[in-house]
Amino acid sequence: MSLQKIGFIGLGLIGGSIAKKLHALHPELTMIATAHHAETVAEAYKEHLIINNTPCELKDFADCDYIFLCTPTRKNIEYLQQLKDVISPDCIITDVGSVKTEIHREVIRLGLEANFIGGHPMAGSEKTGLSNASETLLENAYYIITPTTKSPSPAVEELTGLVRSLGAIPLVLGYEQHDYATAAISHLPHVIAYSLVNLVRESDDENEIMKTIAAGGFKDITRIASSSPVMWENICLSNQEQILKLLDNYIHTLEVMRTNIADADSPALLDAFTAAKDYRDSITITAKGALKNVYELYLDLIDETGGIATVATILASNNLSIKNIGIIHNREFEGGVLRLEMYDGESLALAVALLKKHHYTIYER
Numbered sequence: 001m002s003l004q005k006i007g008f009i010g011l012g013l014i015g016g017s018i019a020k021k022l023h024a025l026h027p028e029l030t031m032i033a034t035a036h037h038a039e040t041v042a043e044a045y046k047e048h049l050i051i052n053n054t055p056c057e058l059k060d061f062a063d064c065d066y067i068f069l070c071t072p073t074r075k076n077i078e079y080l081q082q083l084k085d086v087i088s089p090d091c092i093i094t095d096v097g098s099v100k101t102e103i104h105r106e107v108i109r110l111g112l113e114a115n116f117i118g119g120h121p122m123a124g125s126e127k128t129g130l131s132n133a134s135e136t137l138l139e140n141a142y143y144i145i146t147p148t149t150k151s152p153s154p155a156v157e158e159l160t161g162l163v164r165s166l167g168a169i170p171l172v173l174g175y176e177q178h179d180y181a182t183a184a185i186s187h188l189p190h191v192i193a194y195s196l197v198n199l200v201r202e203s204d205d206e207n208e209i210m211k212t213i214a215a216g217g218f219k220d221i222t223r224i225a226s227s228s229p230v231m232w233e234n235i236c237l238s239n240q241e242q243i244l245k246l247l248d249n250y251i252h253t254l255e256v257m258r259t260n261i262a263d264a265d266s267p268a269l270l271d272a273f274t275a276a277k278d279y280r281d282s283i284t285i286t287a288k289g290a291l292k293n294v295y296e297l298y299l300d301l302i303d304e305t306g307g308i309a310t311v312a313t314i315l316a317s318n319n320l321s322i323k324n325i326g327i328i329h330n331r332e333f334e335g336g337v338l339r340l341e342m343y344d345g346e347s348l349a350l351a352v353a354l355l356k357k358h359h360y361t362i363y364e365r
């Protein structure tokens with residue numbers, strides 16, 4: 001590719017994953033980075049991702065074609081001001097932050113619109129840091145791109161191509177539209193998960209009975225409460241306005257739910273639960289959802305030696321590669337099932353058909 005030098009400010013889960021994939025694709029690319037912890041930079045150097053073994057100074061970013069801002073949202077904004085006087089005229093600064101309006105407003109205030117294109121990969125997890133970064137993290141995930149009114153079209157096309165080369169699905173959106181949507185599908189759920197965990201923490205007794213018996217449902221909806229507190233404090237303040245709007249609506253929904261439970265209003269409860277179930281069930285595993293697509297199936301494993309090998313052989317002999325495999329034991333699948341993850345929707349459909357032909361019971365979701 002024509003790009004020669006890429007700089008990273010922040011090299012954690014997201015910055016690290018982008019750097020790892022770019023390095024795998026283009027080992028000749030020169031990459032540099034700075035991060036809060038010098039060890040992160042040293043580690044990235046050891047992995048041959050970057051050419052500096054101690055954190056760069058900002059002046060080192062002067063000849064970068066692209067600079068990826070990959071720190072918490074409010075920190076990214078602080079870097080804009082400092083980069084303004086450093087970057088070359090053709091440099092594109094892009095960020096991966098979860099909120100877009102605030103950074104776009106700062107870009108406009110600083111007159112940096114011709115040098116900025118916003119970005120937000122809709123992939124990630126509750127984990128942090130370079131050690132959890134992976135070159136496959138962004139595969140099949142939407143990557144939202146928010147150009148400014150002055151972002152050069154060739155640069156937008158180039159970034160779109162770069163995003164595609166990371167294995168992600170580029171989607172251009174306006175920054176305000178982005179922030180309302182992500183407040184609903186990402187930011188509010190994190191606020192709810194953190195609050196629910198705190199409610200249980202405060203309600204538990206000294207023997208921690210609640211914690212001990214916490215089952216799949218609680219764990220499913222609170223996994224994201226293990227996310228980085230600093231990152232989420234930043235997001236809540238960066239997208240305060242949109243989160244508050246949706247939080248108010250959500251509090252109202254909870255009040256209605258409370259009234260229906262207090263009034264023992266069965267029809268109202270059934271209506272609410274059925275509407276939610278129908279909508280949730282319509283978010284299929286193969287549809288391009290907001291987050292990374294997972295092409296998975298579950299099957300009852302025949303309880304015999306070599307059971308997993310038999311399944312793997314059926315798939316392999318039909319040229320189907322398994323991306324991930326594991327045994328699940330939980331209440332939902334009482335006997336335990338085998339979980340298989342395939343690379344794409346077509347492979348998933350073929351795998352389902354083949355295994356059904358071999359009389360396996362398949363569960364899709």
Ligand SMILES: NC(=O)C1=CN([C@@H]2O[C@H](COP(=O)(O)OP(=O)(O)OC[C@H]3O[C@@H](n4cnc5c(N)ncnc54)[C@H](O)[C@@H]3O)[C@@H](O)[C@H]2O)C=CC1
Pocket residue numbers: 009010011012013014015034035036037040070071072073075076096097098099120121122123124125126127128129130228231235
């Ligand atoms: N974690 C996730 O699932 C996703 C996160 N994001 C966004 O990506 C950005 C980075 O998040 P993660 O990579 O998950 O976080 P992380 O905690 O894994 O990494 C953050 C990186 O920023 C560095 N950093 C923090 N403060 C700094 C400072 N003042 N100067 C220089 N470096 C600093 C840290 O040293 C670390 O390298 C955030 O803006 C977040 O909103 C976007 C999509 C998904």
Ligand SMILES: O=C(O)C(=O)Cc1ccc(O)cc1
Pocket residue numbers: 097098121122123124125126186224291
């Ligand atoms: O862990 C999860 O399920 C996430 O929701 C990850 C995530 C966190 C922040 C984002 O801006 C986008 C994705």
